[in-house]
Amino acid sequence: EAGVAQSPRYKIIEKRQSVAFWCNPISGHATLYWYQQILGQGPKLLIQFQNNGVVDDSQLPKDRFSAERLKGVDSTLKIQPAKLEDSAVYLCASSLGQGIGNTIYFGEGSWLTVV
Amino acid sequence: SQQGEEDPQALSIQEGENATMNCSYKTSINNLQWYRQNSGRGLVHLILIRSNEREKHSGRLRVTLDTSKKSSSLLITASRAADTASYFCATGNTGFQKLVFGTGTRLLVSP
Numbered sequence: 001e002a003g004v005a006q007s008p009r010y011k012i013i014e015k016r017q018s019v020a021f022w023c024n025p026i027s028g029h030a031t032l033y034w035y036q037q038i039l040g041q042g043p044k045l046l047i048q049f050q051n052n053g054v055v056d057d058s059q060l061p062k063d064r065f066s067a068e069r070l071k072g073v074d075s076t077l078k079i080q081p082a083k084l085e086d087s088a089v090y091l092c093a094s095s096l097g098q099g100i101g102n103t104i105y106f107g108e109g110s111w112l113t114v115v
Numbered sequence: 116s117q118q119g120e121e122d123p124q125a126l127s128i129q130e131g132e133n134a135t136m137n138c139s140y141k142t143s144i145n146n147l148q149w150y151r152q153n154s155g156r157g158l159v160h161l162i163l164i165r166s167n168e169r170e171k172h173s174g175r176l177r178v179t180l181d182t183s184k185k186s187s188s189l190l191i192t193a194s195r196a197a198d199t200a201s202y203f204c205a206t207g208n209t210g211f212q213k214l215v216f217g218t219g220t221r222l223l224v225s226p
Contacts, residue, residue, distance in 0.1 A: 100207030
């Protein structure tokens with residue numbers, strides 16, 4: 001079974017530039033998550049989708065971050081304009097359902113460095 | 116905000132020894148999960164324990180949960196160099212319907 005695919009794996013941009021990350025979840029998984037993981041910390045949930053609807057985006061900095069999952073499958077996360085503190089790993093994950101008892105499957109992450 | 120806090124932050128042991136990591140959390144939970152993250156990789160699910168369970172085993176892993184103390188422990192027996200990774204606990208609460216990850220324990224197992 002193919003896992004969660006993410007691209008690009010690495011990205012270096014200057015502050016105030018924009019960047020977009022793409023995620024393809026495991027086939028059949030209705031729930032998709034984007035987490036931000038700053039070095040040395042645990043993952044922090046940015047946004048959670050159930051099919052193509054947003055379930056939770058309470059920790060998404062909406063002035064600069066946006067995410068969409070138009071057809072309920074792939075998703076993109078965009079940052080515009082980027083700040084130095086956005087340097088982190090952006091992890092996409094998916095699960096079969098949205099209940100907290102579901103196992104979450106993570107991609108390898110997209111490493112962002114803002115200089 | 117992050118709910119779980121792992122202890123210790125870092126642990127260094129020799130192959131063959133047991134490794135114990137602890138997780139403390141603040142609010143009531145429905146379940147608690149442990150994940151492993153190898154350097155530069157995504158997280159991998161290890162085990163889930165529900166709030167009405169006290170202990171669970173999976174291979175060389177043993178997880179305990181004490182809801183009265185709001186704490187959990189992960190024991191890895193007969194550790195191997197391949198167990199070197201960061202380990203995170205994640206708590207689930209039906210009120211919030213999302214998993215909240217802790218700060219992680221970095222485990223180094225030396226050959």
